[in-house]
Amino acid sequence: MAVTVETLEKLERRITLTLAAADINTEVESRLKKLARTVKADGFRPGKVPMSFVAQRYGAQVQYEVVNDKLGEAFTVAANEAKLRVAGMPSIAQKDAAGEGELAFDATFEVYPEVKIGDLAEAEVERVAAEVTEEAIDKTVEILRKQRRSFAQRGAADVAADGDRVTIDFEGKIDGEPFAGGKADGFQFLLGEGQMLEAFEKAVRGMKAGESKTFPLAFPADYHGKDVAGKEADFLVTVKKIEAQHLPEVNEAFAKALGIKEGTVEALRADIKKNLEREVKFRVLAKNKGAAMDALVSKAELDVPKALIAGEAERMVANAREDLKKRGIKDADKAPIPAELFNEQAEKRVRLGLVVAELVRSNNLQAKPEQLQAHIEEISQSYEKPAEVVRWYLSDRERMAEVEAVVIENNVTEFILGKAKVTDKQLPFDELMATA
The missing domain is CATH 3.30.70.1050 (Trigger factor ribosome-binding domain)
Structure with missing residues (x-):
């Protein structure tokens, strides 16, 4: 019928x-x-x-x-x-x-919807690249040293300087009245590392243990504490203790403490470089993938089903509640999170998914078995027992589905970059690592 x-x-x-x-x-x-x-x-x-x-x-x-x-x-x-x-x-x-x-x-x-993809040869994409420099390795070594630093109490005549850990009591008042979060006893922070507002650190810098001081502090207008943002407070601070930090030397003992079997500084730096290169590759790929996908969507014409947007928004609400639950928030599964908050992001996700699916279908960009195997083996290299990781992926359909999705995205990215007008740009290491 x-x-x-x-x-x-x-x-x-x-x-x-x-x-x-x-x-x-x-x-x-x-x-x-x-x-x-x-x-x-x-x-x-x-x-x-x-x-x-x-x-x-x-x-x-x-x-x-x-x-x-x-x-x-x-x-x-x-x-x-x-x-x-x-x-x-x-x-x-x-x-x-x-x-x-x-x-x-x-x-x-x-x-x-019917998805119409225009001429990708007219799309413009900026493709980035980055290198792991000796300076980047040096900075990582310093981070590792700071993670393993120790502290020793300074003498009574010593003054607080950058790098010292200070223990203080403080109380702040606005117009003579205390405010929430404005008082603490036995509070510790490291001078010169931006843990406190610069005006606060400046006041503590140069003080001795047992010394007290009153000073004004203007909270920035964009301060995270909305009740005090843009206001001026008067603080009374008393330094209880000053401790000088000691950074471990970069030597064989340091390398061995970090799990380097050879126990040499050269092996440590080589290991750091290898890990940084893996991270750089991941970030470069993610950045280029995002640029390629944006270019693809800009060349596509389609109407997006409202039902799919609503479904995606609901999934995002569920993910948000799950995230709150992992953070220990009570009754996170009942948190009043309106799905409308995610509508714009959900629409973008659905639109991209529909366009990618059409490009994959029309250009045979599905993940091939050898690509899946290669991707799993690449992931496994960052683990101590790669063979076990490979078996772990191959034994679970959901994990394999995740791998397949990534491989397809990589295929799509390479296809777009092979068609579009590509401009190459070398990114400084620090700029790449600062990207979310």
């Missing part, structure tokens, strides 16, 4: 579904009979509850379930008959007008 599809607006469609009342009644009766075998009721033995009682208590619920099931089947058949790619779930409403012995329903839904 031919299905009549009504076009409402852009991607929105409507079809009418009809169900035979006799078929529904027959199925309801059959389900109630099965249910009667297990229903329990006071005064009746199991399996001996009268059908009239079962129908009265469960009839409405069973009829609702049967109608829903029948509608689902009818909609699937109709959508397949009309060769429709349905996006999201249909909205179904019963119609007043129906043939004798029938129930009629309108199913309103969206379909997947």
Whole structure:
């Protein structure tokens, strides 16, 4: 039987579904009979509850379930008959007008859009590259030294200087009144490392243990504490203790402490370089992938199904709640997070997904088995036992699906870069690493 599809607006469609009342009644009766075998009721033995009682208590619920099931089947058949790619779930409403012995329903839904991708040769993409320099390795070594530094208390005559760890008591007041977060006892911080506002560090710098000082401090207008942002406070600070930091020497003992088997500084620097190169490769790939995807979307024309946007926004809400849960937030799963907050980002994700899917389909960019294997082996190289990591990926479909998605994205990126007008740019190491 031919299905009549009504076009409402852009991607929105409507079809009418009809169900035979006799078929529904027959199925309801059959389900109630099965249910009667297990229903329990006071005064009746199991399996001996009268059908009239079962129908009265469960009839409405069973009829609702049967109608829903029948509608689902009818909609699937109709959508397949009309060769429709349905996006999201249909909205179904019963119609007043129906043939004798029938129930009629309108199913309103969206379909997947036609995606038109323009000439990628006209797209412009900036492709970045970066190198791991000796300076970058030096900075990493310094970070490792600071992670393993120790502290020793200074003498009574010594003054606080950059690099020292100071223990202080402080109290701040605005217009003579204390404010939330403005007081602490035994508070520690490292001078010169930006842990406190510069005006606060400047006041403490040069003080001795046991010394107190009062000083004004103007909070920046964009300060994270909104109650004090843009206001001026008077602080009383007392230095309780000053400790000089000691950084370990970069030698064989230092290298061995960091797990370098050879125990040499050269091996340590080589290991650092290898790890930094892996990170640089990851960040460069991510940056170039983002630029390529932006170029692809800019050359695509399509309408985005609202149902897919809503679904993606709901997934993002669920992810946000899960993130709150991991941070230990109480009742995170009930957090009132409006899906509308994510609509714009969800629309971008759905749009990109649809465009990428079309590019993959039309240019045969699916992930090949050898690509999947190569990607897993590359990931495994950053672990102590690569072979176990490879087996771990290969043994799980979900993990393999994630790998496949990444490989497809890489294929798409390479395809776009091979077609577009590409401008190459060398990024300084620090600039690349500062990119989120």
